[in-house]
Amino acid sequence: MKRYLYLLFICVYGVSCDRSPEKQLSRTEKRDQILKNIVPPKISENTMLLTKFGAVGDSLTDAKPAFDKAIEACREQKGGKIIVPPGTYIVNGPIHLTNNLCIELQKGAKLVFGSNPEDYLPAVLTSWEGTFLYNYSPFIYGYQLEDVAIIGEGVIDGNSRDSFSKWAENQKESQLLSRKMNHENTPLKERMFGKGHFLRPQLIQFFECKNILIEGVTIKNSPFWCVHFLKSENITARKVKFDAFNRNNDGFDPEYSKNVLIEDVDFNNGDDNVAIKAGRDHEGRRTGITSENIIIRNCRFKGLHGVVIGSEMSAGVQNVFVENCTASGYTKRGIYLKSNPDRGGFIRDIYVNNVSFADVEDCFFITSYYHGEGKGFETDIRNVFVDNVTCRKATNAGVVIQGYPSKKVRDIHFSNVKIDSAATGLSLSNAENIVFNNVIIGQEVKVPSHAK
Template identity: 40%
Template structure:
């Protein structure tokens, strides 16, 4: 009997220990954001009690791409196995290939550290499950990639930098590239399986995103500088609970948006500086049939206390918005005088998109000269797609409940240009104290708008 009792006690002790929380594992903290809509607290990882893993201890050597890449991969695996860990990039320049995250890992760049990403496309193979302009496909791996991960972070005072020697040559869109675009459009339009959507070949030249979090949760990027990008710079895709703060983002190539939350929810972007060749923030939710299948809106997205030095728009919504976009709050941001900018807020869609846009709030914005105007809403934006491929299924986009308050620019062509469709007018646009020192054209240009109210 005593032997049985002892065995039972030992068994229960082992079970208890197996469930006991590791005091050095990653934990979570909550970020509460005050918004005009109901928004849950954002849960992000806390690595303050986690062990550090320097890449030097895993064989990293400055200037040696192979050794450094291998060391980063080993350190990430070790941190993941420990239940939470900090992979440390020390001071100096470290040449690397792609980086693939695992759960419960913080990639931490010390002050003076530079992770320099190779310009060789072969360093981003084999192809991974990714996206191109709203369509899912297999493409070159993003330079930093996470797939179905939880509790991941990039922190520190260092720099992530992309070598652009090859990517800048791929900015052009010659006929072979456009033919690959057409092929992906038809594959997605007829819901072909992912295994058929292999977009890496000699001529497609679909550039990878710099950072993509694909189907991930509990994400933090804090403090780092990001320089150059082959394509979109930071791309949370089908992800939840994302905080991007204290970042300096500079990328002046083609399609170099700063942040592209796509079909993602509970996102906070704060205290960042954006100097972009495209939109500072571009909120998206997929294209056409692909997004209708995934049926996931971008929702609860906040941008606050940011500075924009250049960009096409302070915030763009669309044109890839087929999954729907709702509950967006842009507050207390500045566009510096002399910046190259088209709009502060630009909502764009077309007859192929469907989806919806609602509950968009922008307040307390100051800007210098804007090439176009403060608010733009257009429903016939097709870019290169207009003559490239036909409309396979026509779905219009309902747009309603847009609120702008306390916004000031120095010089614009118009304050608002809203071009709705007769079949589906745009509804409920409210402007309060939205002004420019000089308006060179017609102040309000409106077609098919119901319930537009402007007050000073």
């Protein structure tokens, strides 16, 4: 009797007896909720012509002083839009953005950055391959800003093929030092790189920024990653064109960032088209800011890899949507999720829908043992949903899943996938609950033959 009265009490006085689970949102409902939180910044109506500040688009005159003056005017006036008219503008040093600023590159306008490393000093706070440090300034740099935009039909040329790009041959010592500082939790003020080191700067970086728009421009010849969204949120990138073939010329690299929309973009990159990251190893786990709510849709992929998650993803990546995209030419890997047991973190709730690839090495590749190295911090990879994906030819493999013995990749769902030709159809190891529904790799087998 006492037990009955106790149960009656908790049901009447606020503890629900209904144990039915909450309704799970569908993929489209989840995506649409995210889209509601991505709103481009409002562009200021306070317009300023760059040439009024002394810029000359003659391929000779340094336009950096004009940019500095125009941006200072925008800062004093609490916002503005700098219009860059047709012409070729040499910029010998970085453009440091301010709040409530839009730079509009009109059709026929081209920014060509100078190649003297001294011009990109003093060093600024940035990140390099998932480790925070001080380094040469990104060529276009926004730090702790709100409401910033780069728009128009002009060109941003990093002009780095014969200068910064070649530093990759000499970067190893500094690269390893940065990783050592990461693992040893070296104080940030002691992580001074820049002069005497060979860590290439990014072309464009938004660091701890909110409300970002990059639209319409063509980006080429970057010293390192093309566009790096670092610890930023509410980002819209649309109708951008890439023509970037230097080493590590990723297109977009969202890192520790959320609420990101990448749409209607023409990629043509020497490296990853989109590479989603969330910090490296110890520092990434300490920072603990997940990259999440990222939508990539209606894009044209071309380059090394289509969409990559990792390998620097130690704080975790979740809620990524790749929709209605196509690829042309050869792509080494279409969809590539990569980590290793140095990283930790997780990759989960990834949705790939209505995507077509032409020729690839591997169409879909998940690995928990990238570069065959690492120990102690296995990554949890699960809840990946692939639907309506086609591929013409995979010279290596159609689907590869490589988990780790102590933490298997699990709950991966393939539906309506057609790969016309593959040297290896499936390669699955340390994986569980891998579900296939209407999947054909190679020539479809129809009515079975019969003995005559």
